[in-house]
Each structure stands twice: as C-alpha cells, then as structure tokens.
Amino acid sequence: MNSYKDYERPSVAADIVTFGIDSEKSxxxxxxxxxxxxxxxxxxxxxxxxxxxxxxxxFLRPTETIENAAIRELNEExxxxxxxxxxxxxxxxxxxxxxxxxxxxxxxxxxxxIDTHTAEISDAESSCWMTFEMKDSVIIINNGEITIKxxxxxxxxxxxxxxHAQIIYDAFLKLKDEVINHDIIFExxxxxxxxxxLQIPYEIITERKEAAANFRRKMAKKIEETxxxxxxxxxxxxxxxxxxxxxxx
Amino acid sequence: MNSYKDYERPSVAADIVTFGIDSEKSxxxxxxxxxxxxxxxxxxxxxxxxxxxxxxxxFLRPTETIENAAIRELNEExxxxxxxxxxxxxxxxxxxxxxxxxxxxxxxxxxxxIDTHTAEISDAESSCWMTFEMKDSVIIINNGEITIKxxxxxxxxxxxxxxHAQIIYDAFLKLKDEVINHDIIFExxxxxxxxxxLQIPYEIITERKEAAANFRRKMAKKIEETxxxxxxxxxxxxxxxxxxxxxxx
DNA sequence: GCAAAAGTGTTTTCTTTACACCCATGC
DNA sequence: GCATGGGTGTAAAGAAAACACTTTTGC
Numbered sequence: 158m159n160s161y162k163d164y165e166r167p168s169v170a171a172d173i174v175t176f177g178i179d180s181e182k183s184x185x186x187x188x189x190x191x192x193x194x195x196x197x198x199x200x201x202x203x204x205x206x207x208x209x210x211x212x213x214x215x216f217l218r219p220t221e222t223i224e225n226a227a228i229r230e231l232n233e234e235x236x237x238x239x240x241x242x243x244x245x246x247x248x249x250x251x252x253x254x255x256x257x258x259x260x261x262x263x264x265x266x267x268x269x270x271i272d273t274h275t276a277e278i279s280d281a282e283s284s285c286w287m288t289f290e291m292k293d294s295v296i297i298i299n300n301g302e303i304t305i306k307x308x309x310x311x312x313x314x315x316x317x318x319x320x321h322a323q324i325i326y327d328a329f330l331k332l333k334d335e336v337i338n339h340d341i342i343f344e345x346x347x348x349x350x351x352x353x354x355l356q357i358p359y360e361i362i363t364e365r366k367e368a369a370a371n372f373r374r375k376m377a378k379k380i381e382e383t384x385x386x387x388x389x390x391x392x393x394x395x396x397x398x399x400x401x402x403x404x405x406x
Numbered sequence: 407m408n409s410y411k412d413y414e415r416p417s418v419a420a421d422i423v424t425f426g427i428d429s430e431k432s433x434x435x436x437x438x439x440x441x442x443x444x445x446x447x448x449x450x451x452x453x454x455x456x457x458x459x460x461x462x463x464x465f466l467r468p469t470e471t472i473e474n475a476a477i478r479e480l481n482e483e484x485x486x487x488x489x490x491x492x493x494x495x496x497x498x499x500x501x502x503x504x505x506x507x508x509x510x511x512x513x514x515x516x517x518x519x520i521d522t523h524t525a526e527i528s529d530a531e532s533s534c535w536m537t538f539e540m541k542d543s544v545i546i547i548n549n550g551e552i553t554i555k556x557x558x559x560x561x562x563x564x565x566x567x568x569x570h571a572q573i574i575y576d577a578f579l580k581l582k583d584e585v586i587n588h589d590i591i592f593e594x595x596x597x598x599x600x601x602x603x604l605q606i607p608y609e610i611i612t613e614r615k616e617a618a619a620n621f622r623r624k625m626a627k628k629i630e631e632t633x634x635x636x637x638x639x640x641x642x643x644x645x646x647x648x649x650x651x652x653x654x655x
Numbered sequence: 656g657c658a659a660a661a662g663t664g665t666t667t668t669c670t671t672t673a674c675a676c677c678c679a680t681g682c
Numbered sequence: 683g684c685a686t687g688g689g690t691g692t693a694a695a696g697a698a699a700a701c702a703c704t705t706t707t708g709c
Contacts, residue, residue, distance in 0.1 A: 434658095434659090436658065436659050437659070437660085438659085600661090602660080618660090618662080643659090
C-alpha cells in the first residue's frame with residue numbers, strides 16, 4: 158500500500174450549468190408573456206477553444222469546498238450571487254481538457270429571476286443568457302447559435318468547448334428529473350407567482366403539456382393563495398398571485 | 407487570469423458505498439427467508455483511524471476516469487467485479503482527511519447477489535458485509551457494532567473514519583430516492599426472483615409497508631412472469647419466478 | 656388441523672386525464 | 683363581439699390503499 162503522496166494529482170474544477178426563466182413582454186396585451194428557459198454561457202476569450210462557448214467555472218482552492226468554488230466562480234464570472242446549487246456528477250475522462258489533467262465537478266444552478274445586468278458585471282470573458290430549447294434529441298441554444306446533438310445519450314456540439322455539451326445535456330436531464338420528482342421548479346420562480354408562471358416553465362422542462370385545470374389541481378397542495386394579484390396593470394384579467402406552501406415540520 | 411498550473415492540486419479519491427441484499431435461511435421451512443440490507447465496509451489496518459471502519463476506495467490515476475477508479479478499487483479491496491455504479495456528490499471539506507488535501511467522489515454501488523467469499527479475496531485490509539438498518543434517525547450497522555446518528559441532516563459516528571458516516575447516510579437517501587423514482591430496486595436482484603424477493607427489499611429501503619396484493623399490482627407492469635418456480639425444494643408453496651420486463655425501444 | 660406464505664378478488668378512495676363551460680377584459 | 687387567458691365543474695379512467703378470502707404444504 159503506497160502513501161497518498163505517491164500519486165499524481167489532477168487539477169480540480171467546478172463547472173456550473175445555470176438555468177433561469179426569462180419573460181419577454183408580448184406586444185398584444187391580451188396574450189401571455191413569452192416565457193423561455195435560458196442558460197448562462199461564456200464566450201471564451203482565450204485558448205484553448207478561444208471564441209467558442211463554455212460553462213462558467215474555475216479551479217478549486219485548498220481552503221474551500223467544491224460547492225464554495227462553484228459559488229465563487231459563478232459570481233466572479235457572471236455576477237450571480239444567489240443561485241440554488243445542486244451537485245451533479247464529476248467528469249474525469251483523462252483527455253477531456255487539452256491543457257492537462259483536469260477533472261470537473263459539475264453543478265446545476267437555478268436562479269429565480271434573470272437579471273440581465275449580471276452578465277455585464279463579469280470579468281474578462283463575456284457571459285450571457287441564451288435561450289435553451291430541446292426538441293427531437295437536439296438542443297438548440299440562442300436559435301441555433303449553438304446546437305447540441307444527442308445520440309444514444311452522447312452529446313456533441315461544434316460550438317461548445319471541452320465536454321461541456323455533455324455536461325449541459327446531463328444537466329437538463331437532471332433538471333427535468335428533479336422537477337418531476339422533487340418540486341425543484343419553485344427554485345426557478347420568485348416568491349410570488351401566477352399559476353401560468355408555474356405551469357409554462359414546468360411544461361418546457363418536463364417536455365409535456367398539461368391541461369390548465371388539471372395542473373392547477375395537481376399543484377394545489379404545494380402552493381398557497383395570497384390576496385395579491387398580478388400587477389401588470391393592463392392585463393385583460395389579472396391573475397391571483399400564489400406562493401409556495403411553507404414546508405411542514 | 408492565472409494559468410491552471412498556478413493552482414495547488416488536491417489528491418482525488420473515489421469512495422464506494424456498496425449495498426446488497428442478503429438472505430438467511432429460516433429454520434422453519436414454512437417461513438420466508440430473513441432478508442437483510444447489507445453494506446460493505448472495511449476495517450482499517452493502518453493510520454489514520456486505524457481499526458475503525460471505512461468505505462472501500464482509493465486514488466484516481468491519470469489514465470482512468472473516476473468511475474474506473476471506483477470499479478478498480480472496489481475490486482482490489484473487496485473482490486467485487488460486477489456492481490451497478492451510481493455517481494453521488496463530491497466531498498471536499500478542506501479538513502476532511504488528516505493526511506492532507508484529499509477530496510472524494512462518492513459512488514453508490516449495487517450488487518445482485520452477495521457472495522460471502524468476495525470479502526476474503528481482498529487485499530491487506532479486511533472487508534466485510536454488515537447488516538444495515540435505519541430506524542428513527544439512527545443507522546444501526548451489524549446490530550450496533552457501528553451506529554450513525556442523524557441530526558438535521560448531519561450524520562455522526564464514533565466508529566467510522568473520515569466523513570464516511572455522512573457519505574453512508576447520503577448514499578442511503580440516494581438509494582431510497584432512486585428506488586422510489588427510478589426502479590433501481592432491480593439492480594439489487596438476480597435475473598429471476600419471486601414477488602417477495604422484490605417486495606421485502608423494497609419495503610426495507612423505502613421504509614414503508616405495502617399490502618402484498620397492492621404491491622403485486624403496482625409492479626405488474628415492470629415484471630414478467632416466467633414458467634419457473636422457486637427451487638427451494640421443500641417450500642410450503644413454491645412461488646413463481648419473475649424477471650424484469652425488457653425495456654421498450 | 657393449523658400456520659404461513661402465494662395468490663385472487665372486491666371495495667373505497669384519490670389522482671390523472673379529458674373536456675365543457677363561465678368570467679373578465681383588450682382589441 | 684371575439685379572442686385570450688383566468689378560473690370552476692364534472693365525469694371517466696387509472697392508481698393506491700384496505701381488506702377479505704382461497705390455495706398449498708410443512709409442521
């Protein structure tokens with residue numbers, strides 16, 4: 158049995174797949190806002206993969222946990238400071254990074270409201286929120302600026318650096334699974350929300366439609382009515398605001 | 407922006423929480439075999455934590471993935487060669503290992519049949535299967551040889567090395583979650599099994615009882631009848647053997 | 656005969672799904 | 683007035699829970 162000191166050591170990074178829901182006001186006031194799932198990516202300023210896209214992330218330091226590294230790097234690179242972090246798997250193929258032996262602990266990060274300014278507070282490289290759609294085993298980011306093709310569970314993309322296409326795909330599957338099984342959808346919403354605010358992201362992420370009346374009933378146990386209404390002012394019929402039902406002891 | 411080479415690097419280990427179902431023949435042939443959930447632990451032969459218990463595991467090498475490291479170490483230390491591996495989170499508190507900066511990627515491993523010989527093929531340190539029970543926020547291993555107390559999600563034990571008490575607790579929660587949501591129970595069973603072989607482990611892991619008739623119906627879609635019967639020979643009433651329904655395209 | 660497990664059936668309840676319908680308001 | 687979304691009601695189908703009952707065979 159050798160001492161642990163005899164072993165070579167890899168660099169360890171945290172990479173973060175950040176999702177958020179963005180709303181785009183519709184021109185016709187009778188229509189619902191157009192909601193989209195968005196992902197936060199960085200355009201790389203240096204080699205390797207210069208000017209391709211990658212996930213925010215960075216190296217673990219000896220005085221912090223990998224969760225702290227993820228939070229710190231996300232903040233440094235994108236300005237985000239209040240995400241819900243969910244650990245994913247570790248990516249460790251020996252040749253995954255041309256710079257050398259670097260393994261990456263991936264995280265899923267969910268934020269309640271997309272602040273379009275966050276992207277600008279970032280350091281050197283530029284981060285931005287991009288629309289995320291998945292249809293027929295293809296992930297389409299920013300209307301085709303980036304595409305990821307899924308084949309038999311393997312994700313490939315020409316526009317993404319490293320193995321980040323795979324990490325992003327795995328992150329979306331994890332998000333879907335968590336939304337279906339663990340009410341994680343609420344981590345993507347502000348404190349007060351309408352039923353539509355809840356339903357539309359739910360449908361996008363789970364990739365299935367639900368009749369409004371039925372969705373309402375299904376969620377009834379998980380949410381609480383408030384006496385507030387949507388303040389859009391000029392809505393055709395303001396909808397009631399709900400909040401998440403406080404967790405029981 | 408610094409180069410990645412400027413950063414200190416941790417040692418990276420894989421630690422594996424291995425669960426299996428063991429059957430103990432009952433003396434009375436009319437009674438069901440006594441089934442138990444078991445966990446595979448190692449009694450440490452050297453410092454630190456000498457003669458305490460720990461999870462099998464070891465260090466990642468530059469030519470392998472962390473999954474490979476987990477498989478390799480599990481085989482080297484316990485003789486097991488055919489487990490289902492499920493990645494868990496990475497444990498990285500800076501002071502988690504007194505030997506230095508060592509982070510650990512944890513895995514859940516499930517095996518279909520406990521081979522009591524496996525433990526003996528192992529190298530230096532001795533591994534063994536121990537009964538695992540969880541009641542009232544306490545995990546009892548080998549009838550009290552090891553206890554883990556859970557308080558507010560934090561797991562502590564006097565008998566376990568490092569942060570392995572926490573890893574084991576997290577692994578059991580993950581197992582429970584996967585059994586409830588993803589049919590992972592079949593990874594703990596051989597190809598052919600009776601309904602009781604399925605139900606008893608299911609109840610142990612999910613920590614709830616189900617009426618036999620109801621459980622049967624719930625599982626009907628997931629399993630297929632065979633024309634074989636339990637070969638116990640002298641059973642009071644041999645039960646039919648089932649297998650997992652082949653996954654659809 | 657009795658105990659214990661294998662297996663079937665029935666009834667009740669709850670959830671899911673589908674769909675019809677009314678309400679309020681911007682165009 | 684009508685399209686669009688907010689919101690309620692209702693009925694059918696399916697799943698979950700509770701429980702009674704029959705079968706088989708070792709003791």
